[in-house]
Amino acid sequence: MQNVERVLISEAEIEKRNKELGELLTKEYADKENPIFVGVLKGAQPFMSDVLKHVELVHIELDYMRISSYKGTESTNELRVLLDLTVPIEGRDVLIIEDIVDTGQTLKKLMDILELRNPKSLKVLTLLDKPERRTVEIEADYVGFTIPNEFVIGYGMDFDEHYRTLNYIGIYKSE
Ligand SMILES: O=P(O)(O)OC[C@H]1O[C@H](OP(=O)(O)OP(=O)(O)O)[C@H](O)[C@@H]1O
Ligand code: HPA
Numbered sequence: 730m731q732n733v734e735r736v737l738i739s740e741a742e743i744e745k746r747n748k749e750l751g752e753l754l755t756k757e758y759a760d761k762e763n764p765i766f767v768g769v770l771k772g773a774q775p776f777m778s779d780v781l782k783h784v785e786l787v788h789i790e791l792d793y794m795r796i797s798s799y800k801g802t803e804s805t806n807e808l809r810v811l812l813d814l815t816v817p818i819e820g821r822d823v824l825i826i827e828d829i830v831d832t833g834q835t836l837k838k839l840m841d842i843l844e845l846r847n848p849k850s851l852k853v854l855t856l857l858d859k860p861e862r863r864t865v866e867i868e869a870d871y872v873g874f875t876i877p878n879e880f881v882i883g884y885g886m887d888f889d890e891h892y893r894t895l896n897y898i899g900i901y902k903s904e
């Protein structure tokens with residue numbers, strides 16, 4: 730496929746890991762009273778839907794936020810909240826669901842915003858973690874895969890809004 734240097738994580742590997750993560754979340758959130766899972770749009774959408782197929786709980790509320798910063802392969806350092814939660818999270822167990830933690834700027838900003846609303850707990854699930862690029866100190870609680878310092882596309886992740894529909898994760902090849 731054009732502009733895919735190579736496949737980094739196949740569809741089958743993603744599926745296998747999603748099942749493990751879903752089963753883990755099922756255990757972790759079974760006894761929580763009023764949990765809410767927050768998907769970060771747009772990138773986390775395919776991962777969130779697929780992982781939730783393996784979460785065997787019916788008492789979890791779902792909501793979404795949208796924060797955007799990337800132009801091409803670089804963070805603009807100008808983070809904007811484009812869509813906010815529709816419900817209060819005070820006193821609730823909140824799980825942020827991300828596709829990737831790269832510099833960590835997006836997650837840091839999101840956590841700062843949500844902490845101010847006094848949740849009972851605030852945890853993070855990310856499909857991918859790219860620790861080599863971190864510019865702020867922040868770690869996710871649950872990680873699907875730790876990846877090298879490469880720009881990735883597919884399975885929700887874009888290069889200028891393209892490639893999100895690939896069913897695998899590839900390394901982007903610039904011309
Ligand atoms: O750790 P960081 O360097 O901040 O990068 C990670 C963030 O960047 C991407 O979002 P993006 O701003 O591209 O929005 P999108 O999900 O709509 O593509 C990704 O979905 C994460 O939210
Ligand atoms: O490697 C990446 N690919 C796509 N979007 C991203 N946003 C942060 N890092 C990445």
Ligand SMILES: [Mg+2]
Pocket residue numbers: 772799886887
């Ligand atoms: Mg993006």
